[in-house]
Amino acid sequence: MMTVSVGDFLKSHDIKPSYQRVKIYEFLKNSKEHPTVEVIYSALNPEIPTLSKTTVYNTLKVFIDKGIAMAITIDEREVRFDAEIRMHGHFKCYKCHQVYDFEMADQTADVEALDGFQIMERQVFYYGLCDHCNQKLEEVEKQ
Amino acid sequence: MMTVSVGDFLKSHDIKPSYQRVKIYEFLKNSKEHPTVEVIYSALNPEIPTLSKTTVYNTLKVFIDKGIAMAITIDEREVRFDAEIRMHGHFKCYKCHQVYDFEMADQTADVEALDGFQIMERQVFYYGLCDHCNQKLEEVEKQ
DNA sequence: TTCTCAATTTGTAATGATTACAAATTGATA
């Protein structure tokens, strides 16, 4: 198993690895929850008391420009972020509001309606009840 | 060919067909552009000078609740609306910012990662260059 | 080491879409 430091990883993507950038990337990479700016800021603020929310916004914009993160607009009200940039779908539970990843077959070829279009990005959002919340609902209905 | 008035259509979906609601629904139904609240408001304001933007927001919320319209969050900054509620994908051109519809095979069954999840809504967003803008780009490159 | 300067970070104010809310209007029914 080969390990590359976050600093080297950022450098290899033409991003100067400042203290804040390293911490923000580490948090995003280790997070499974697709955090918002607010969540990232609140999580890192205790450790970096001088952190500014503007820095979180700026840094995420840099990550996206350099291709090591993506924005997820599955919520109407707030943008979430993801350090996993391989193609995958997102499911949002109406009840617990969690956002789950799911694997997806690449169905680019399926879309003959888009002949001549150059597809550069794909977002697939599903909504409903996650297995956990769905389970609880069924138990209630059984009564 | 059978025609039902917009008023009757709204009534059949449990929506009282006020003047504003009829006009807003007609505009949305006839529009191919997935308009924003601002676009709808600006388009109808000349005809309905007393129209309030709040009414546009309220009315669209009613349409969505009653299942005759849907919100499209393909833009990070502003929500677009669509009176076409059959399942279809959306493509947004980075250059001309138009949003195109495209037909899509229903691939619900494909997603075995979501066993136990109850999928209630699906949104598929593609981004890139539309055929028109892509064409123009190729012509420039040819020179 | 100290200096310099561009890149980065920070704090504050502005922006803009959306929502909250209360008053005015409408329109179906009595």
Added chain:
DNA sequence: TATCAATTTGTAATCATTACAAATTGAGAA
């Protein structure tokens, strides 16, 4: 015609995001 709930309207509040200018940082120069 009177009533009253539903709808519409206008204004203010909210809140995520952006703009911007000042402060800080840190890598290389001297």
